[in-house]
Amino acid sequence: MRPSDPAAPGSGGLVDRHGRVATDLRVSLTDRCNLRCTYCMPPEGLDWLPKVEVLTDEEIIRLVRIGVEQLGIREVRFTGGEPLLRPGLPGIVAAATALRPRPEVSLTTNAIGLSRMAPALAAAGLDRINVSLDTLDRARFKQHTHRDRLPDVLAGLQAAKDAGLTPVKVNAVLLRGINEDDALPLLEYCLEHGYELRFIEQMPLDAHHAWTRSEMVTAEDILGRLTATHTLVPDVEDRGAAPAERWLVDDTGLTVGIIASVTRSFCGACDRTRLTADGQIRNCLFAREESDLRTALRNGASDAELADRWRIATLSKLPGHGIDDPSFLQPSRPMSAIGG
Ligand code: SAM
Ligand code: SF4
Numbered sequence: 001m002r003p004s005d006p007a008a009p010g011s012g013g014l015v016d017r018h019g020r021v022a023t024d025l026r027v028s029l030t031d032r033c034n035l036r037c038t039y040c041m042p043p044e045g046l047d048w049l050p051k052v053e054v055l056t057d058e059e060i061i062r063l064v065r066i067g068v069e070q071l072g073i074r075e076v077r078f079t080g081g082e083p084l085l086r087p088g089l090p091g092i093v094a095a096a097t098a099l100r101p102r103p104e105v106s107l108t109t110n111a112i113g114l115s116r117m118a119p120a121l122a123a124a125g126l127d128r129i130n131v132s133l134d135t136l137d138r139a140r141f142k143q144h145t146h147r148d149r150l151p152d153v154l155a156g157l158q159a160a161k162d163a164g165l166t167p168v169k170v171n172a173v174l175l176r177g178i179n180e181d182d183a184l185p186l187l188e189y190c191l192e193h194g195y196e197l198r199f200i201e202q203m204p205l206d207a208h209h210a211w212t213r214s215e216m217v218t219a220e221d222i223l224g225r226l227t228a229t230h231t232l233v234p235d236v237e238d239r240g241a242a243p244a245e246r247w248l249v250d251d252t253g254l255t256v257g258i259i260a261s262v263t264r265s266f267c268g269a270c271d272r273t274r275l276t277a278d279g280q281i282r283n284c285l286f287a288r289e290e291s292d293l294r295t296a297l298r299n300g301a302s303d304a305e306l307a308d309r310w311r312i313a314t315l316s317k318l319p320g321h322g323i324d325d326p327s328f329l330q331p332s333r334p335m336s337a338i339g340g
Helices: 057-071 089-097 114-123 138-145 150-162 180-193 219-227 293-298 303-315
Strands: 024-028 075-079 104-109 128-132 169-172 196-200 232-234 245-249 255-259 272-275 280-282
Touching: 024 057, 057 075, 057 089, 057 272, 057 293, 057 303, 075 089, 089 104, 089 114, 114 128, 114 150, 128 150, 138 150, 150 180, 169 180, 180 196, 180 219, 219 232, 219 255, 280 293, 280 303, 293 303
Parallel strands: 024 075, 024 272, 075 104, 104 128, 128 169, 169 196, 196 255
Antiparallel strands: 232 245, 245 255, 272 280
């Protein structure tokens, strides 16, 4: 690298060689989960990270602080695995919201335990929450997640709303032959409760590598289902780097979104960087390489050294995920271990 390279380490933000700037940090707090969604984890037999390899609360807070204070991170989303399984979550959220400049702090969760935790998270300053919910049918939920926990999820959603963590967003992934026909019931439920629904196209990030392009439910399929009974008008608000395309539904004033990560990829506008629960920086969900901050951190690296490693890890971000390339290889870690 030339010293005049705009992305040279030593100062500035997280810039890659294609000119994108990462300002949105996804932090996986754990690879563990209390569900086993079929598109994410196998029903059994996935080894957890050894505890000693998982970052402590203090280590996570330090790296998030470096991101915000030195690298221009403006948004921090905590995810996993299931982030509510991390006992120190309210303290981690409070530490993130105390940083200056204050980042937007959000959480992606399956909502199990949220009915108990929502007030503490709101008190810690959490700005927003996304709850994953793929079906409203209890038997189907149990079959799809391998756990009978639908009532806990619905109670968690209500608790988030009651705690003022609004707008509550609901993430749904549709699978062909499993829950495609949940699209409309999910939309009706979210309209009724004032939740903002977003469908996410299934990506090849399952632990058992069973995803196929021909079997996935596409954004076009989803739109076809929704417009059969609802009028959707494109939301003209500037999308920026947001991955969801949004539509206003009927005259409700509420929107539904679709994140078409596969069929309408938005890699050119990507502003994300990721920290795994074991302290690896990933510059893309689909990256095949990671950059180890944990070892450097535990060996006494300074904040400036860690920031430089993070900048260097960002430089090599590929222009796109390449799912449609014949040479595409799925990352070895599943979504639950990367942090969705
Ligand atoms: N456990 C939390 C949850 O389910 O919300 C947080 C982690 S989960 C990995 C984050 C998001 O990734 C969820 O909305 C989930 O539906 C989504 N996800 C997991 N595997 C996926 C896949 N193969 N394709 C698309 N989305 C996926
Ligand atoms: Fe767990 Fe979330 Fe993966 Fe489902 S999507 S298995 S809730 S990490």
